[in-house]
Amino acid sequence: MSETALATAAAAPGSPVEFPAGAPSAARTLDKSAAAAPSLIARDRGLLWHPYAPLDGPDPYAVTGASGTRLQLQASDGERFEAVDAMSSWWSAIHGYRHPVLDEAVRRQTEQFSHVMFGGLTHEPAVRLAEQLVELAPDPLEHVFLADSGSVSVEVALKLAVQYQAAVGRPGRQRFLALRGGYHGDTFAAMSVCDPVDGMHAAFPGLVAQQHFLPRPPAARLNNDGELVADASEVTGWIAELEETAARHARELAGIIVEPVLQGAGGMYSYAPECLQALRRVADEHGLLLIFDEIATGFGRTGRLFASEWAGVAPDVMCVGKALTGGYLTLAALLCSGEVAAAITASEFRALLHGPTFMANPLACAVATASLELLDSADWRKQVQHVQQGLSAALAPAADMDSVRDVRGLGAVGVVQLDRPVDIPAITRAALEHGVWVRPFRDLIYTMPPYVSSAEDLAAIGAGITAAVARVHG
Numbered sequence: 001m002s003e004t005a006l007a008t009a010a011a012a013p014g015s016p017v018e019f020p021a022g023a024p025s026a027a028r029t030l031d032k033s034a035a036a037a038p039s040l041i042a043r044d045r046g047l048l049w050h051p052y053a054p055l056d057g058p059d060p061y062a063v064t065g066a067s068g069t070r071l072q073l074q075a076s077d078g079e080r081f082e083a084v085d086a087m088s089s090w091w092s093a094i095h096g097y098r099h100p101v102l103d104e105a106v107r108r109q110t111e112q113f114s115h116v117m118f119g120g121l122t123h124e125p126a127v128r129l130a131e132q133l134v135e136l137a138p139d140p141l142e143h144v145f146l147a148d149s150g151s152v153s154v155e156v157a158l159k160l161a162v163q164y165q166a167a168v169g170r171p172g173r174q175r176f177l178a179l180r181g182g183y184h185g186d187t188f189a190a191m192s193v194c195d196p197v198d199g200m201h202a203a204f205p206g207l208v209a210q211q212h213f214l215p216r217p218p219a220a221r222l223n224n225d226g227e228l229v230a231d232a233s234e235v236t237g238w239i240a241e242l243e244e245t246a247a248r249h250a251r252e253l254a255g256i257i258v259e260p261v262l263q264g265a266g267g268m269y270s271y272a273p274e275c276l277q278a279l280r281r282v283a284d285e286h287g288l289l290l291i292f293d294e295i296a297t298g299f300g301r302t303g304r305l306f307a308s309e310w311a312g313v314a315p316d317v318m319c320v321g322k323a324l325t326g327g328y329l330t331l332a333a334l335l336c337s338g339e340v341a342a343a344i345t346a347s348e349f350r351a352l353l354h355g356p357t358f359m360a361n362p363l364a365c366a367v368a369t370a371s372l373e374l375l376d377s378a379d380w381r382k383q384v385q386h387v388q389q390g391l392s393a394a395l396a397p398a399a400d401m402d403s404v405r406d407v408r409g410l411g412a413v414g415v416v417q418l419d420r421p422v423d424i425p426a427i428t429r430a431a432l433e434h435g436v437w438v439r440p441f442r443d444l445i446y447t448m449p450p451y452v453s454s455a456e457d458l459a460a461i462g463a464g465i466t467a468a469v470a471r472v473h474g
């Protein structure tokens with residue numbers, strides 16, 4: 001990190017947060033839970049499935065504490081690490097761990113009630129959160145469906161689009177147009193709109209619905225003016241292909257679903273905002289609902305409150321999740337326009353046909369409200385800008401390494417792409433030995449740290465990733 005970048009970063013506001021007394025510090029005290037970690041890992045092995053991992057895969061690390069931007073971890077060999085969190089627990093823990101305001105929001109709600117069914121009942125936390133979401137969301141979005149995870153909100157969005165088409169007299173429209181390289185979740189309908197090659201289609205042939213796919217839109221990078229720019233002729237070519245594909249399949253399409261501007265789990269890839277404007281136009285021409293999956297990108301991560309703002313385009317339906325509760329509890333939401341809701345209300349079924357047991361869980365809603373208020377009061381724009389500058393300086397040295405193909409970033413996201421698959425256990429361990437928690441996939445080592453990360457945290461993340469790549473891949 002250059003001196004000037006350090007100076008800018010240090011001057012950035014919003015970083016110092018007072019975390020609770022008794023929070024784990026860098027000092028290595030030996031507490032009982034930490035000492036017990038190796039046997040904890042042994043009990044886990046063969047018993048618990050972890051995400052996309054075999055039961056007998058590499059040992060996980062035991063978490064013995066988490067506070068602010070730090071994780072206390074212990075390996076199965078007993079070694080303990082105090083690590084700067086580079087992952088925000090998969091985009092979600094934007095304010096860091098054990099945030100006093102979020103802790104208090106959960107505590108206060110448990111003193112009222114922790115859960116009640118949402119069928120026939122309502123409560124302050126749900127209404128308050130829905131009001132906030134409508135206030136924040138792009139203009140035509142004015143109705144809210146609370147779901148219990150991102151994947152479920154995508155399921156509901158796809159159902160909604162099919163119900164909408166039937167309601168407006170086009171019952172044959174049940175398929176979707178999606179992007180290669182996209183990721184929308186792990187349930188069946190969500191899987192069907194994930195990338196058909198890198199996704200899970202091959203594991204469930206015949207069960208995953210057939211959808212139509214467009215190539216990834218042309219890659220875009222941030223220029224010095226902070227604009228996201230792509231090659232204009234590539235954009236023109238992509239738009240022509242979009243128009244042609246949409247026209248060819250319009251009679252069977254209910255909607256278009258994309259992650260706006262930044263594809264996350266499908267490859268950490270940012271693309272030209274103009275493509276969203278073209279998607280809006282084409283959706284309108286053919287009567288398709290435009291669904292933006294902002295589950296990863298929402299709430300400031302890309303440097304805009306919602307990534308759709310990069311293009312100034314509003315969708316008909318938007319899904320949010322992940323950072324919604326500041327990483328405290330599982331919750332997602334779908335928002336839709338008044339026009340879409342009116343069509344459903346006038347239809348045979350009248351309702352959106354979904355209703356999970358834990359819909360609008362009050363604890364989750366209460367902490368989501370607190371997290372959204374914190375975003376505002378902590379000035380997320382400055383925080384994200386600070387993270388963007390810090391990461392861009394701290395990851396720059398990686399660009400010169402032999403095994404590195406590309407270094408890029410957008411908002412509070414930084415990506416180091418190798419020219420080969422990452423040796424995940426080796427990189428994870430090497431980064432931990434440099435005090436950083438990362439979770440790479442495929443050829444990507446990426447970071448989306450908490451917005452409250454300090455200049456030192458960001459420098460440590462860059463140094464840790466660079467050192468780990470140097471040691472493992474050269």
Ligand SMILES: *Cc1c(COP(=O)(O)O)cnc(C)c1O
Pocket residue numbers: 149150151152154183184185186259264265293294295296297321322
């Ligand atoms: C994580 C993610 C999902 C799925 O959310 P879950 O809460 O894991 O079900 C869907 N879409 C995008 C873009 C995501 O990043």
